[in-house]
Each structure stands twice: as C-alpha cells, then as structure tokens.
Amino acid sequence: xxxxxxxxxxxxxxxxxxxxxxxxxxxxxxxxxxxxxxxxxxxxxxxxxxxxxxxxxxxxxxxxxxxxxxxxxxxxxxxxxxxxxxxxxxxxxxxxxxxxxxxxxxxxxxx
Amino acid sequence: xxxxxxxxxxxxxxxxxxxxxxxxxxxxxxxxxxxxxxxxxxxxxxxxxxxxxxxxxxxxxxxxxxxxxxxxxxxxxxxxxxxxxxxxxxxxxxxxxxxxxxxxxxxxxxxxx
Numbered sequence: 001x002x003x004x005x006x007x008x009x010x011x012x013x014x015x016x017x018x019x020x021x022x023x024x025x026x027x028x029x030x031x032x033x034x035x036x037x038x039x040x041x042x043x044x045x046x047x048x049x050x051x052x053x054x055x056x057x058x059x060x061x062x063x064x065x066x067x068x069x070x071x072x073x074x075x076x077x078x079x080x081x082x083x084x085x086x087x088x089x090x091x092x093x094x095x096x097x098x099x100x101x102x103x104x105x106x107x108x109x110x111x
Numbered sequence: 112x113x114x115x116x117x118x119x120x121x122x123x124x125x126x127x128x129x130x131x132x133x134x135x136x137x138x139x140x141x142x143x144x145x146x147x148x149x150x151x152x153x154x155x156x157x158x159x160x161x162x163x164x165x166x167x168x169x170x171x172x173x174x175x176x177x178x179x180x181x182x183x184x185x186x187x188x189x190x191x192x193x194x195x196x197x198x199x200x201x202x203x204x205x206x207x208x209x210x211x212x213x214x215x216x217x218x219x220x221x222x223x224x
Binding site for chain 1: 112115117145147152153154155156157160200202206207208209210211212213214215216217
C-alpha cells in the first residue's frame with residue numbers, strides 16, 4: 001500500500017514565478033493538509049481540503065491556493081514567488097477524524 | 112492562536128540511556144497531541160499520540176505523558192538506540208487528529224554509540 005506521494009521532489013524557481021505542487025493521499029484517505037517547513041523549523045499549517053473544499057486555513061497570504069480533486073489528490077499553488085517561500089512543502093493525508101500521515105515533501109528553492 | 116514550545120532544541124545521550132523531550136501549549140481547548148520523528152530528507156513520521164482524556168500512553172520503548180492542568184506533555188524514549196537519532200517534533204490540535212496541527216520547533220536527538 002503506497003503512502004502519501006508528492007511531486008516533484010525538488011523544484012527551483014525565480015522570484016515572481018508561479019509553482020504547482022502535487023500530492024496523492026494514502027489509499028482510503030479523504031483529507032489532505034499542506035504544511036510549509038522552513039529550514040530548522042517545525043512545519044506550519046497552510047490549509048486543509050476535505051470533499052474538494054478548503055475546510056481550514058492557516059496564516060498564509062492569498063498567494064497560496066489549493067485544490068482537491070474527486071480522487072482526493074491535491075495541488076498547492078503559489079503565485080508571485082518570494083525568496084522567503086523557499087522551504088520544504090509537506091502534504092499530509094488522513095481519513096476524516098483520524099491521524100495525519102506525511103509525504104516526503106517537495107523542496108522548493110526560489111532564486 | 113495556539114503556540115507550542117519545545118525543549119531542548121538539541122539532546123545527546125549515550126546508547127541505552129533514556130531521552131526526554133518536553134512541550135508546552137497555550138490553548139486549553141487543544142485535545143490531541145502527536146509526536147513525529149523526522150529523519151534527514153524525509154517527511155515527519157507519526158510515532159505516538161495522546162488525546163486529552165488520557166494521561167499517559169506507552170508503546171514499547173516510547174511513552175508520552177500529558178498534564179492538562181499545566182498544559183504540557185512529554186516524550187520519553189527508553190533504551191535509546193543509534194537509529195533513534197533524528198529530529199522529533201511535538202504538535203497540538205484543538206480539532207482532533209485530522210485538523211490543523213501546530214508544531215513545536217523540534218529537538219535534534221543524537222544517540223551516541
């Protein structure tokens with residue numbers, strides 16, 4: 001049984017560009033959450049999707065947006081990239097009401 | 112919003128000794144407290160969790176204790192092994208296990224052979 005998968009593994013962008021990150025949840029899971037982890041820090045919650053709707057949002061600007069598809073997979077989009085957006089982006093999936101399991105992350109570098 | 116503080120930031124122990132990591136939280140409505148282990152280049156892995164209606168939970172060499180009155184919880188690892196070396200994060204949630212997690216800043220645990 002595959003766990004949470006994310007693509008791409010690494011990504012390099014320049015300031016002002018836009019990026020899309022992808023996540024496939026663990027089989028049977030219906031909820032996807034996105035977190036940003038800066039180097040040497042704990043993950044910070046961006047938002048959560050359930051039934052294709054954004055259910056909860058953390059303290060991130062509107063440049064960060066997302067989507068959940070009918071098969072429960074999800075995308076994270078970041079517009080107008082800033083140097084400070086460089087981080088590891090983690091996707092976590094869960095079955096509603098149960099524990100969250102994390103993927104390996106996408107390392108985004110903004111130059 | 113919720114704030115989670117974690118101590119110490121680094122911890123070195125001899126193989127076979129015990130390790131203790133402590134966290135405090137600010138929001139008394141928090142009711143779910145997981146611990147994650149993150150190895151280099153990997154995502155966080157859930158190792159144990161505790162809910163607010165329980166004071167202690169144990170799983171082999173790992174245990175977690177929760178003091179709701181003081182708003183703090185701790186991770187205890189006994190008989191440490193070199194493969195326990197990693198960064199450990201505590202987290203708190205007030206919506207249950209599937210809702211927003213607020214993480215601590217992490218503890219780099221090194222087990223010396």
